[in-house]
Amino acid sequence: MAKVLVFIDNPGPALKKASLELLTIARSLGEPAVAFNGELHDDVAATLGAYGAQALYRPSTADLDDYLVGPKASYLAAAVQTAEATVVLTENSAEAREIAARLGIKLGAGVITDVVAVDPDGTAHKSVLAGSWTTTAKASTPVAVLTVKSNSITPDPAVTGTAPGTVTVEVPATATAASARITARNEKAASGRPDLAEARIVVAGGRGVDGNFGPVEDLADALGAAIGASRAATDAGWIGHDAQIGQTGKTVSPQLYISAGISGAIQQKAGMQTARVIVAVNKDAESPVFEIADFGIVGDLFQVLPQATAEIKKRKA
Amino acid sequence: MKIIVLVKHVPDAQFDRHLTGEGNTADRSESILSELDEYALEAALQLIEARGGEAAGNKVIALSMGPAGAVNAVKKSLQIGATEGAHLSDDALAGSDAAATSLALAAAIRHLGADTPADLIITGMASTDGETSLVPAQLAERLDLPQVTFAASLELDGGKLTARRDGDSHADTVEATLPALVSVTDQINDPRYPNFKGIMAAKKKTITTLSLADIGVDPAQVGRTGSWTAVESAEVRPARTAGTIITDEGDAGIQLVEFLAAQKLL
Numbered sequence: 001m002a003k004v005l006v007f008i009d010n011p012g013p014a015l016k017k018a019s020l021e022l023l024t025i026a027r028s029l030g031e032p033a034v035a036f037n038g039e040l041h042d043d044v045a046a047t048l049g050a051y052g053a054q055a056l057y058r059p060s061t062a063d064l065d066d067y068l069v070g071p072k073a074s075y076l077a078a079a080v081q082t083a084e085a086t087v088v089l090t091e092n093s094a095e096a097r098e099i100a101a102r103l104g105i106k107l108g109a110g111v112i113t114d115v116v117a118v119d120p121d122g123t124a125h126k127s128v129l130a131g132s133w134t135t136t137a138k139a140s141t142p143v144a145v146l147t148v149k150s151n152s153i154t155p156d157p158a159v160t161g162t163a164p165g166t167v168t169v170e171v172p173a174t175a176t177a178a179s180a181r182i183t184a185r186n187e188k189a190a191s192g193r194p195d196l197a198e199a200r201i202v203v204a205g206g207r208g209v210d211g212n213f214g215p216v217e218d219l220a221d222a223l224g225a226a227i228g229a230s231r232a233a234t235d236a237g238w239i240g241h242d243a244q245i246g247q248t249g250k251t252v253s254p255q256l257y258i259s260a261g262i263s264g265a266i267q268q269k270a271g272m273q274t275a276r277v278i279v280a281v282n283k284d285a286e287s288p289v290f291e292i293a294d295f296g297i298v299g300d301l302f303q304v305l306p307q308a309t310a311e312i313k314k315r316k317a
Numbered sequence: 318m319k320i321i322v323l324v325k326h327v328p329d330a331q332f333d334r335h336l337t338g339e340g341n342t343a344d345r346s347e348s349i350l351s352e353l354d355e356y357a358l359e360a361a362l363q364l365i366e367a368r369g370g371e372a373a374g375n376k377v378i379a380l381s382m383g384p385a386g387a388v389n390a391v392k393k394s395l396q397i398g399a400t401e402g403a404h405l406s407d408d409a410l411a412g413s414d415a416a417a418t419s420l421a422l423a424a425a426i427r428h429l430g431a432d433t434p435a436d437l438i439i440t441g442m443a444s445t446d447g448e449t450s451l452v453p454a455q456l457a458e459r460l461d462l463p464q465v466t467f468a469a470s471l472e473l474d475g476g477k478l479t480a481r482r483d484g485d486s487h488a489d490t491v492e493a494t495l496p497a498l499v500s501v502t503d504q505i506n507d508p509r510y511p512n513f514k515g516i517m518a519a520k521k522k523t524i525t526t527l528s529l530a531d532i533g534v535d536p537a538q539v540g541r542t543g544s545w546t547a548v549e550s551a552e553v554r555p556a557r558t559a560g561t562i563i564t565d566e567g568d569a570g571i572q573l574v575e576f577l578a579a580q581k582l583l
Contacts, residue, residue, distance in 0.1 A: 135341060135549075292557040
């Protein structure tokens with residue numbers, strides 16, 4: 001049976017949904033194992049067992065987080081060899097993709113990014129060209145490295161849980177040579193809202209909010225949604241760059257995407273057009289976003305959003 | 318100081334883009350210099366200008382790999398201000414995946430640095446066609462250079478490079494010594510446009526055309542044969558169609574909520 005290694009990097013006190021999805025996919029492909037980095041909390045160890053991890057690999061050194069990408073790829077390469085894995089799954093974040101990239105060169109393994117589904121034979125499904133095409137791709141190498149987008153499948157614990165044994169993987173002494181060092185880290189304040197990439201609902205604001213994200217935030221909170229923004233809004237400094245959705249920001253595929261005051265140019269569409277349902281509010285009836293909206297409102301977001309927020313609160317009360 | 322900037326000729330996203338042929342590769346008939354590479358070029362130009370520019374012996378080489386048309390990405394880079402250009406072009410490169418692309422580019426970078434190695438290789442954060450962001454990291458791996466990627470700011474002091482890299486939950490300060498490989502985000506600067514003087518000056522600049530033989534790469538290692546992944550099928554996603562569009566007459570917010578309730582999204 002194929003051995004499938006899931007890379008989980010510094011999850012903190014609880015595993016993210018994206019990690020649970022990777023473990024679920026790993027079980028569909030073969031025998032799952034985990035290459036872990038960071039502090040292992042008891043709850044996380046228990047969840048790894050509940051999701052069927054057969055083995056848990058951990059690095060021999062604790063300083064991988066002091067460097068950018070390279071040393072983590074060296075560790076992961078050593079873990080793949082120790083585990084004799086033929087498939088490696090990671091999340092699709094910028095850092096995980098780069099670790100996958102270097103891992104691919106180290107192992108002579110094909111890397112496929114932005115995967116949304118994997119067939120049992122290893123064929124990966126992805127969407128490309130800003131979500132306008134879907135492709136299937138496959139690695140022709142003995143090891144395949146796949147970076148999987150979050151919200152690809154519903155996480156599902158194993159029928160029979162496991163108590164995986166821990167194996168220490170020797171990180172090569174040369175791993176940190178020729179690496180950029182992380183000399184300072186500023187944690188960003190947590191918003192209390194869902195993670196943008198994983199959120200079921202996203203409410204996004206653009207140029208039309210004119211510096212006031214208040215109505216967008218209120219609607220998002222009434223719906224339990226994450227907040228996104230167009231590049232115009234982040235460039236104007238109205239909201240952090242982390243919130244940017246589009247070609248140079250994040251790509252999201254939520255169940256519901258509410259676009260407020262965003263014209264919907266191609267760069268923005270690139271980040272959201274695979275959402276299940278799109279709702280758009282914009283003053284300009286000619287905005288391209290209305291071409292892809294399931295429900296569009298030509299109107300003033302400062303009237304429409306607060307009215308919708310009040311109605312949702314009334315119905316939920 | 319010698320900087321090599323990687324520039325890619327990509328299908329223009331303003332038009333419908335297509336995947337064609339046996340390898341399901343992008344149709345490049347309506348192509349432009351990748352917008353994200355303009356930030357890399359600007360970063361390079363600012364670095365050399367702060368050090369006396371070309372007059373002080375600094376240079377920026379724009380390197381592109383791609384079919385004949387890709388030379389236009391190099392020409393545009395020369396108009397914007399690159400010192401000289403290089404175009405790696407060979408029929409055997411067609412259909413290269415990220416691993417094969419990084420192999421060919423690494424060889425081209427070594428070739429261009431045969432006399433004087435480059436101090437910096439600068440790329441954009443992704444190509445706007447493949448969108449994988451794999452190549453910069455793979456180049457760092459192949460060239461054994463410190464990787465300073467997704468830089469939202471960049472400072473160079475002597476041989477020490479300092480960059481800011483923004484993550485979802487944190488922002489990191491990253492340091493490395495030259496030579497290094499850098500990729501930059503669209504947050505790093507405001508790229509300049511070519512002006513008339515630049516366009517005229519570019520006509521006199523040198524573009525070196527490189528083949529696989531020139532850079533010592535076996536054709537079997539690149540292209541679809543040398544790639545480690547293959548795109549097996551490609552389909553256009555059915556275009557989204559417009560749904561119900563209403564004009565607010567005072568109750569659109571209520572109608573919005575009714576729509577969400579009907580879709581079971583509340």
